[in-house]
Amino acid sequence: xxxxxxxxxxxxxxxxGIKSSGALDLALLCTDDGRPVPTxxxxxxxxxxxxxxxxxxxHLATSAGRMVGVVVSSGNANAATGARGRNDAxxxxxxxxxGLGVDPAALLVCSTGLIGIPLPMEVIEPGLVHxxxxxxxxxxxxEAAAQGILTTDSGRKEVLVERDGxxxxxxxxxxxxxxxxxxxxxxxxxxxxxxSPGALQESLQVAVDASFNSMSIDGCTSTNDTVVVMASGRSxxxxxxxxTEALVEACQGLARQMAxxxxxxxxxxxxxxxxxxxxxxxxxxxxxxxxxxxxxxxxNGADPYWGRVASELGSAGxxxxxxxxxxxxxxxxxxxxxxxxxxxATGVAKHFSSPLVDIHCQLGLGAGSGVVMGVExxxxxxxxxxTTS
Amino acid sequence: xxxxxxxxxxxxxxxxGIKSSGALDLALLCTDDGRPVPTxxxxxxxxxxxxxxxxxxxHLATSAGRMVGVVVSSGNANAATGARGRNDAxxxxxxxxxGLGVDPAALLVCSTGLIGIPLPMEVIEPGLVHxxxxxxxxxxxxEAAAQGILTTDSGRKEVLVERDGxxxxxxxxxxxxxxxxxxxxxxxxxxxxxxSPGALQESLQVAVDASFNSMSIDGCTSTNDTVVVMASGRSxxxxxxxxTEALVEACQGLARQMAxxxxxxxxxxxxxxxxxxxxxxxxxxxxxxxxxxxxxxxxNGADPYWGRVASELGSAGxxxxxxxxxxxxxxxxxxxxxxxxxxxATGVAKHFSSPLVDIHCQLGLGAGSGVVMGVExxxxxxxxxxTTS
Numbered sequence: 064x065x066x067x068x069x070x071x072x073x074x075x076x077x078x079x080g081i082k083s084s085g086a087l088d089l090a091l092l093c094t095d096d097g098r099p100v101p102t103x104x105x106x107x108x109x110x111x112x113x114x115x116x117x118x119x120x121x122h123l124a125t126s127a128g129r130m131v132g133v134v135v136s137s138g139n140a141n142a143a144t145g146a147r148g149r150n151d152a153x154x155x156x157x158x159x160x161x162g163l164g165v166d167p168a169a170l171l172v173c174s175t176g177l178i179g180i181p182l183p184m185e186v187i188e189p190g191l192v193h194x195x196x197x198x199x200x201x202x203x204x205x206e207a208a209a210q211g212i213l214t215t216d217s218g219r220k221e222v223l224v225e226r227d228g229x230x231x232x233x234x235x236x237x238x239x240x241x242x243x244x245x246x247x248x249x250x251x252x253x254x255x256x257x258x259s260p261g262a263l264q265e266s267l268q269v270a271v272d273a274s275f276n277s278m279s280i281d282g283c284t285s286t287n288d289t290v291v292v293m294a295s296g297r298s299x300x301x302x303x304x305x306x307t308e309a310l311v312e313a314c315q316g317l318a319r320q321m322a323x324x325x326x327x328x329x330x331x332x333x334x335x336x337x338x339x340x341x342x343x344x345x346x347x348x349x350x351x352x353x354x355x356x357x358x359x360x361x362x363n364g365a366d367p368y369w370g371r372v373a374s375e376l377g378s379a380g381x382x383x384x385x386x387x388x389x390x391x392x393x394x395x396x397x398x399x400x401x402x403x404x405x406x407x408a409t410g411v412a413k414h415f416s417s418p419l420v421d422i423h424c425q426l427g428l429g430a431g432s433g434v435v436m437g438v439e440x441x442x443x444x445x446x447x448x449x450t451t452s
Numbered sequence: 453x454x455x456x457x458x459x460x461x462x463x464x465x466x467x468x469g470i471k472s473s474g475a476l477d478l479a480l481l482c483t484d485d486g487r488p489v490p491t492x493x494x495x496x497x498x499x500x501x502x503x504x505x506x507x508x509x510x511h512l513a514t515s516a517g518r519m520v521g522v523v524v525s526s527g528n529a530n531a532a533t534g535a536r537g538r539n540d541a542x543x544x545x546x547x548x549x550x551g552l553g554v555d556p557a558a559l560l561v562c563s564t565g566l567i568g569i570p571l572p573m574e575v576i577e578p579g580l581v582h583x584x585x586x587x588x589x590x591x592x593x594x595e596a597a598a599q600g601i602l603t604t605d606s607g608r609k610e611v612l613v614e615r616d617g618x619x620x621x622x623x624x625x626x627x628x629x630x631x632x633x634x635x636x637x638x639x640x641x642x643x644x645x646x647x648s649p650g651a652l653q654e655s656l657q658v659a660v661d662a663s664f665n666s667m668s669i670d671g672c673t674s675t676n677d678t679v680v681v682m683a684s685g686r687s688x689x690x691x692x693x694x695x696t697e698a699l700v701e702a703c704q705g706l707a708r709q710m711a712x713x714x715x716x717x718x719x720x721x722x723x724x725x726x727x728x729x730x731x732x733x734x735x736x737x738x739x740x741x742x743x744x745x746x747x748x749x750x751x752n753g754a755d756p757y758w759g760r761v762a763s764e765l766g767s768a769g770x771x772x773x774x775x776x777x778x779x780x781x782x783x784x785x786x787x788x789x790x791x792x793x794x795x796x797a798t799g800v801a802k803h804f805s806s807p808l809v810d811i812h813c814q815l816g817l818g819a820g821s822g823v824v825m826g827v828e829x830x831x832x833x834x835x836x837x838x839t840t841s
Contacts (some may be wrong), residue, residue: 111766145791178759364838370567377500402534403568449753
């Protein structure tokens, strides 16, 4: 499986020399015939959005959601690079467009890596010529693209979801879990479903909210986050609801791979909130707990310190009644009615060895529920993030 | 100097046995004649507020801001303890009131320590009898009280501010900087100024906003945070503006002592934001940067990674224009117009050895300014917080 599994797409990866390691650092995803297809994207909401995000937003609007492809560079984020950065991002789309014989405005561009350093265009420009020439529709081309978007990731992140009549494929970059100096999350999806740009955008937003937007790394919002989906239409019309479900499944699969790739982190956890006044409040409360440094530290220490969970819920800005609160770790109640419950300490200790630590908070107020995934805070995070060198 | 320096107050400390170390764990602050005086307080906004906070709020309202004193226990927060906890907190005020021969509703109560464990009333009850009997107006009594409120603090935190005609004294507890499992911040202030309860409450709110509310430990809101000020009136009427300034100075002095007492942390920093659209936006932006795990980590690593500062400003929810941004460390510009500036790396490295690292962000939009203090994130934080044992 690869990003080129759905009919209608080509891909490529190339080592231009942005990374001193010599690893692949350019990637291309495009239609195999150079024709634009319905494309949707979500971008970071950071007002310090990087140059490629600014350029991609503009191109997507200009082309009314019908794009030929996306070019990606890794190792340098082209963020906080001012007018020069915007020129460089535009130049990347122009060079690829020349190679493909298409309009530059039909191309998106993404970059990931360190902030504040201008792109090394002297190696990128010749690299892009090779990249376009290397494109193909076979699995090895898709694998090269999936490799070319990585930074500190330990390996490729790919997904394939098959439905009756169409498929969704995806690739992502995000070792950001514990290396958020390069925390950019990039994901690219392809499908052979036939769908309008507007419907595709709505489906993508649902999928992103249910996956990448439900993870807690460190509460920081990257300057470069981008998710793109392209639909070749080769399989014919589909039920939009079924397509949305497939996109949700694909994005959740990629998000899980990111969490599992948390370098140096041994423990991943999820905070499930139920019984909230509404789904929005449940999600906000779950995020407050998952974002908490103190909770993240106690996960690192395998300590079911539910008092801190209760404290975060109480300051999450949602409806809350301490006397109704039940908190459990791995299904074992440690707090009932807002006070300590006698619990099976051996069972909880054992649960901390499971692949995903589960903290369930029952608010006892309504029918709202939400889940957010989190990663422990330990020495690994400090080691990865204290310096850029 | 001590909390009993302003005329009209008595204090005491006692070791009841809440702490297994045998250290002082009860404290009393009260008027020296048992008569109520104007008293103001601010409490945590956490909806999981601990039992003593609930009881104190109620007593302060019942007594219309005229109180006789406050009793404090340390080593156990009496938080997440339900109805039993509320009964225990009420019982603490009743026992002290009996000893002083006053109405229990004229007493406030505070506790600090671990969450979720009922108070050991079997040692607290006899301890309170000794505590009341031990009260005195000398400096040693004030010192015992300042000692009795501590948890993981390395030493007493006291302050004295003298003005023409009156004084303000204070004591605080807050090793919370790096041990926020016990992160409660408690501060108690006394003054001999003559002021109404209403004016005192307004002055205190200004002082708290300019001090304790302008610090970034880990973004967590404790269940027990409380600041109390009592005014004996012995010095006669004062200008409320002058009193407010004195309270600001006293609270800032205590806040600095808390920051300096960050166990295991070697670096403290401040984020100054100027040129924001307004003071509120400046403060919000400064807090976003100071709260950032990535910025805290880079302070630990002595790395002037301004790109992350820019990214946090961009996602702070305030008016922001990357092209106008200037960021400096210790007065040395590292970013100008949103892009990297050539800078004196030796000078910046030297600045990281100074007692307070200064990050100045000029937004170039308006006249709003704000400052928030922060503490680095390093191994020390993890060690203190991964388990409660």
